[in-house]
Amino acid sequence: MSITLFQLGAIASIFLAIHARPNDRPGYIDCLDSSECGRGKCCSIGMGRYSIPQCFAMGNLGDKCIPDNKLHKMTTLSYPDGSSMNLTNFYFHHICPCLDNLICNKDTETCEDPLFVSFNYIDY
Numbered sequence: 001m002s003i004t005l006f007q008l009g010a011i012a013s014i015f016l017a018i019h020a021r022p023n024d025r026p027g028y029i030d031c032l033d034s035s036e037c038g039r040g041k042c043c044s045i046g047m048g049r050y051s052i053p054q055c056f057a058m059g060n061l062g063d064k065c066i067p068d069n070k071l072h073k074m075t076t077l078s079y080p081d082g083s084s085m086n087l088t089n090f091y092f093h094h095i096c097p098c099l100d101n102l103i104c105n106k107d108t109e110t111c112e113d114p115l116f117v118s119f120n121y122i123d124y
């Protein structure tokens with residue numbers, strides 16, 4: 001045999017370390033904090049009772065957005081399987097705000113360049 005059991009064990013632990021998720025969360029949870037999603041993305045949850053937080057891209061020019069979609073600090077999630085966890089630094093509506101240089105136009109609900117939007121429509 002060219003591979004010993006010890007070597008197999010070492011390979012298995014490397015594999016598990018790479019695939020382990022932080023906090024031993026259930027596999028269906030994509031993110032528990034926007035920082036886990038990386039640059040240009042955020043963690044956002046839907047409005048439904050057992051909605052699952054997922055990473056989404058920040059809104060680019062012309063993308064749909066939700067006016068007043070603000071960052072929320074913390075909420076505790078519970079699911080029918082009995083698991084419970086804290087979600088931090090997240091957004092609602094399964095959508096991220098627009099990228100930093102864009103604003104969410106209240107009328108069209110799309111991310112727009114503030115230089116091309118009348119000030120009446122700016123969502124602060």
Ligand SMILES: *[C@@H]1O[C@H](CO)[C@@H](O)[C@H](O)[C@H]1NC(C)=O
Pocket residue numbers: 076084085086
């Ligand atoms: C979630 O946050 C609450 C309040 O801060 C804390 O008591 C609880 O231990 C946290 N739960 C987990 C799973 O981290």
